[in-house]
Amino acid sequence: MTFTDGLAPLSIEPTCRIEFGPGRVDRLPGLVASTGHTRAFVVTDRGLRAAGVVERVLKLLDADGIEYAVYDEVAPNPSTGNVDAGAARARAFGPSAVVALGGGSVLDAAKGIALLVGNPDAVAADADSLWEAADGLPLVAIPTTAGTGAETNGFGVIEDTAACRKVYIGHPSVKPRVALLDPELTVGLPAPATAATGIDALVHGIESLASRGANPVSVAYATQAVTMVSGALPAAYRDGSDLDVRAALMMGAHLAGQALTLSGLGLVHGIGHALTAHTGTPHGVALAAVLEEVMEFSAPAARDAYEQAARAMRLAPPADGDWARAAVEGVREISGAVDVKRPLRDLGADRAMLRSIAAGAVADAVTKNAPRLPSESDVLEILRRTH
Ligand SMILES: NC(=O)c1ccc[n+]([C@@H]2O[C@H](COP(=O)([O-])OP(=O)(O)OC[C@H]3O[C@@H](n4cnc5c(N)ncnc54)[C@H](O)[C@@H]3O)[C@@H](O)[C@H]2O)c1
Structure with a gap:
């Protein structure tokens, strides 16, 4: 979007209620009650158990006498089978609020689980038709990574392992009612995961600025997101115990x-x-592998957006006036500072796979919003450069 365009009409639904701040997780019992339920089905993963985050949250529910069940088997990049298994447990538990406690994998799986409980005959592989289905259970989202922003929307990205592709499962009813953003919960996130999830948030801000779907409201959110994430991510990577930078990163990721x-x-x-x-590469690491190269490819169609991104990153004005190049360099510096970029060959992508990856990228629904629409051979060229 350029800033001299006439304004198109807009219709924007407010997203969820936001509860933000260190220690805010203490409000969970009241937030469960605000959904109209007295019981909670907690969706989480083993990593959060090991980190002690699950125990902290369950103690809060115990203290308030809220009956709960826990499904802690969500895998990174959850599959349709993973969501079906969680839904079977949730159906057996019965009516409740769903509490999604984790990173994007947990939040996405929890949306699928909540939706399947409202549709007893459905399975996760029915994702394409579930958009028109009956309502799911209400959801309270507690992100524990500062990355995906999955607490802001009603869809999950789930892997259909049989088809070897990502499918989108969602419904307006499973958009979280509340985003409970407590930076204390991210303090134990290891540095490599901080880097990968933080780069995801940075990419959200930059791709949103350059998206064909950008509008003045999204640009406002994305600009502040890029400022907060680019400022806080290297510091959070260096010292994960600094609660101020964890808080800035979490808010930035949410805005993204x-x-x-x-x-x-x-x-x-x-x-x-x-x-x-x-390849099973973690989401943020996969994005980091191609970020600068995609920006260079897109720059001819995204000059204004990249200037906005560069200024949001507080970069010095470039001597040659090329703000798009400055934005790419700014991103390269952050990615280097958090040591997240890897060649594709180190991520398990052999040369024979590249054509299939390129085809998948062009077919993915998100690509349709790219400022410069790529052909498969354009993508293949980007993949070869980063191999
Ligand atoms: N719905 C959306 O809008 C959206 C947007 C972007 C990405 N996604 C999806 O999100 C998923 C990636 O999510 P992610 O990057 O947050 O990673 P993740 O949820 O897969 O978590 C990665 C690892 O970090 C651990 N972890 C999480 N929080 C922790 C904490 N506080 N302390 C210690 N360990 C912790 C987890 O146990 C897990 O092992 C992908 O499946 C991606 O497709 C969804």
């Missing part, structure tokens, strides 16, 4: 989620999804 939910994303995510489906 608000932005992407309004605007859509682009080719970095198209390639990232396909790369993860083929």
Whole structure:
């Protein structure tokens, strides 16, 4: 979007209620009650058990006498089978609020689980038709990574292992009622995961600015997101115990989620999804592998957006006036500072796989919002450069 365009009419639904701040997780019992339920089905994963985060939250529910069941078997990049297994447990537990406690994998799986409980005959592989289905259970989202922004929307990105592709499972009813953003819960996130999830948030801000779906509201969110994430991510990577930078990173990631939910994303995510489906690479690492190269490819169609991103990153004005190049260099510096970029060959993508990854990237729904629409051979060229 350029800033001299006439304004198109807009209709924007407010997203969820936000509860933000260190220690805010203490409000969980009241927030469960605000959904109209007295019981909670907690969706989480083993890593959060090991980190002690699950125990902290269950103690809060115990203290308030809220009956709960826990499904802690969500895998990174959850599969349709993973969601079906969680839904079977939730159906057996019965009516409740769903509490999604974890990173994007848990939040996405929890949305699928909540939706399947409202649709007893459905399975996760029915994702395409579930958009028109009956309502799911209400959801309270507690993100424990500062990355995906998945608490801002009603869809999950789930892997259909049989088809070797990502599918989108969702419904307006499973958009979280509340985003409970407590930076204390992210203090134990190891540095490599801080880097990967933080780069995801940075990409959300940048792709949102450059998206064909950008509008003045998404640009406002994305600009502030890029400022907060670019400022806080290297510091959080260096010292994860600094609660101030953890808080800034968490708010920045949330704002980036608000932005992407309004605007859509682009080719970095198209390639990232396909790369993860083929190799199992963690989401943020897959994005980092191609970020600068996709920006260079997109720059001719995204000059204004990249200038906005560069200024949001507080970069010095470039001597040659080329703000797009400055934005790419700014991103390269952050990615280097958090040591997250790897060649594709180190991520398990052999040369024979590249054509299939390129085809998957072009077919992915997110790619349609890219400022410069790529052909398969364009993507293949980007993949070869980063191999
Ligand atoms: N719905 C959306 O809008 C959206 C947007 C972007 C990405 N996604 C999806 O999100 C998923 C990636 O999520 P992610 O990057 O947050 O990673 P993740 O949820 O897969 O978590 C990665 C690892 O970090 C651990 N972890 C999480 N929080 C922790 C903490 N506080 N302390 C210690 N360990 C912790 C987890 O146990 C897990 O092992 C992908 O499946 C991606 O497709 C969804």
